[in-house]
Amino acid sequence: MMDYIQYFIEHFQRILTATGEHLMLTCIAMITAIALAVPLGIILSRHPKAAKSVFAVVNTIQTIPSLALLGFMIPLFGLGNVPAVIALFLYAILPILRNTVAGIESVSKSLIEVAQGLGMTSRQILLKVELPLALSTIMTGIRTATVIIIGWATLAAYVGGGGLGRLIMAGMAMGRIKMIVAGAVPAILLALLVDYILGSIEQSMTIPVSKIE
DSSP states (O other): OHHHHHHHHHTHHHHHHHHHHHHHHHHHHHHHHHHHHHHHHHHHHHOHHHHHHHHHHHHHHHHSOHHHHHHHHHHHHOSSHHHHHHHHHHHHHHHHHHHHHHHHHTSOHHHHHHHHHTTOOHHHHIIIIIHHHHHHHHHHHHHHHHHHHHHHGGGGGGGTOOSTHHHHHHHHHHTOHHHHHHHHHHHHHHHHHHHHHHHHHHHHHOOOSSOOO
């Protein structure tokens, strides 16, 4: 154990840089996925027939093996962080999209009728009733996607991307367990930390179902 701790200390700057790159890949992929999936989920919750077609496409993308998807990205976007981010973005969409639709659809119709009776517009109902009540479900999808993407971001190294995957790949190539652990442990800790932070945000933003203002 002391050997591993010593290795971490000696290569702290390299590990820290790789962790920063890993977090950057994850953040870019997640921000773009949220920006697309949440509005799209709201739209699809109003159009069930269209939702079936969209989910068929998104589910198909999800079934493509990660390495194969990264391979498909190379002829289109070359090597580096760009193909890695696009692949991660595609994988992040499904959990967010599914939970957004489920969250909006789970809002009681009676509450919506009450809001309509109070004279609220469709926009007001969405912002003041549906989204607040669906937020917990949506955040669960975001948390799930984030943890998954942090893990899969290690594969970015296969297409020349940065992140902790470089340490893992280098360790595997040279048969150095310490280097593999130096890449894997920060990824695990990063996933746990981000999940905790998102969980705290979810609790602070969730509005109790008590009344419609």
